[in-house]
Amino acid sequence: MLSAEDGKELKVAVMVSGGGTNLQAIIDAVKEGRIHDTKIVRVISNKADAYALKRAEDAGIEATAVTRSEYGSKEAFDKALLEALEEAGPDLVVLAGFLVVLSPGIIRKYRGRIINIHPSLIPSFCGEGYYGLRVHEEALKRGVRVTGATVHFVDEGCDTGPIIMQKAVEVMPGDTPEILQRRVMEQAEWKILPETIDRIARGEIAIGDVSGGES
Ligand code: GAR
Numbered sequence: 001m002l003s004a005e006d007g008k009e010l011k012v013a014v015m016v017s018g019g020g021t022n023l024q025a026i027i028d029a030v031k032e033g034r035i036h037d038t039k040i041v042r043v044i045s046n047k048a049d050a051y052a053l054k055r056a057e058d059a060g061i062e063a064t065a066v067t068r069s070e071y072g073s074k075e076a077f078d079k080a081l082l083e084a085l086e087e088a089g090p091d092l093v094v095l096a097g098f099l100v101v102l103s104p105g106i107i108r109k110y111r112g113r114i115i116n117i118h119p120s121l122i123p124s125f126c127g128e129g130y131y132g133l134r135v136h137e138e139a140l141k142r143g144v145r146v147t148g149a150t151v152h153f154v155d156e157g158c159d160t161g162p163i164i165m166q167k168a169v170e171v172m173p174g175d176t177p178e179i180l181q182r183r184v185m186e187q188a189e190w191k192i193l194p195e196t197i198d199r200i201a202r203g204e205i206a207i208g209d210v211s212g213g214e215s
Contacts (some may be wrong), residue, residue, distance in 0.1 A: 010038045010201040013090035015098035016045045018132075020052025021185055022096035022117055022193055027059045029194035038201045042088035044081065046100050062088075068100075078103035085110070092200060095154065096193065099131050107156055114154040115200075117193045119184050121166055122150040126159035136177040136184070145171050147180070149188035151196045164205060165192040 014023050023043060029035040043056035048065040056063035064084050071077040082105055085093065095102075095116040107114065118126055118135075124144070125135045139147045148168040155161040167188035171180060199205045 008037070010092060010197075011041045011088070011090045012038055012092045012094055012197065013042045013044060013085055013088045014040055014056075014094045014096050015100075016043060016050055016052035016096055017047050017099040018050055018052060018097050020050065020055045020097065022189055023052050024055050025190035025194055026094065026096065026197060027055065027061070029198070031059075035194050035198040036201050038197060041090055042084070044084050044088075046081075046098070052097070078105060082106050082109065092197070094193070094197065097132075101158065102154065104156055107154060111155075112153060115151055115164065115196060116154050116159070116161070117189055118150045118152065118159055119147075119181065119189060120150065121146070121148040121168060122152060122159055122163060126150075128158050130159070133177050133181055136180040139171065140175060140177060140180060147171055147184060149184055149192060151192050165196050167192050 014026060016023050026035065026040065030038055030040060040061050043052065043061055043063040045053050045063070045065045046067055048067050053063045053065060066077070066080045066084050068077050071080060082103070085106065091113065093110050093114040095114065097117070102114070120126055120130070120135050120139060125138050125147070130138065146168050148166055150163055151165045152159070152163045153161040169184050169187045196205065
């Protein structure tokens with residue numbers, strides 16, 4: 001079972017691409033004891049200049065950049081990402097604004113142990129091309145009155161894995177994509193992502209039945 005058994009800490013690797021506000025929410029929750037028995041063992045970014053790397057360093061967490069441009073092929077890049085993960089040896093992999101689609105090799109290796117935060121109520125505004133601010137632009141274009149965020153297990157599809165937690169957030173008159181993004185982060189993402197990790201550490205959430213072959 002994926003949890004911090006018998007006083008052992010849950011080892012978490014966080015994968016990021018950008019500002020890292022979700023990473024910060026996790027760091028703060030661990031520090032303040034809202035996430036129990038958990039250690040962030042590594043932060044991995046696919047962008048060398050991601051502010052998330054600075055947040056990791058400030059918190060004394062080992063941080064690695066693995067960028068596509070360093071490698072000749074997508075396969076070599078995927079292999080380097082897998083190696084960075086294996087070196088850290090996490091129990092749980094958290095995608096916190098990681099905007100690279102994980103290779104089948106990584107998903108196979110960590111099946112049922114990878115979670116992702118997505119800034120909408122899946123199955124709305126998700127799948128290929130829906131990431132970051134674009135999700136909120138599309139939600140506003142469609143005129144939804146309620147949006148939110150979702151934490152889900154990762155499978156081979158894009159935002160298709162089993163849903164763990166969701167939180168709804170109201171859309172307000174006059175919202176811009178930036179204003180809405182901030183509200184979704186504050187009211188939903190920064191709450192449900194740390195809460196999910198804590199529930200996994202406590203053994204309250206069992207590993208999802210993430211289909212797709214061997215485990
Ligand atoms: C967050 O809103 C996260 O939900 C989103 O990227 C942002 C990263 O912000 N992820 C996706 O869109 C994944 N499809 P952060 O770097 O400040 O945490």
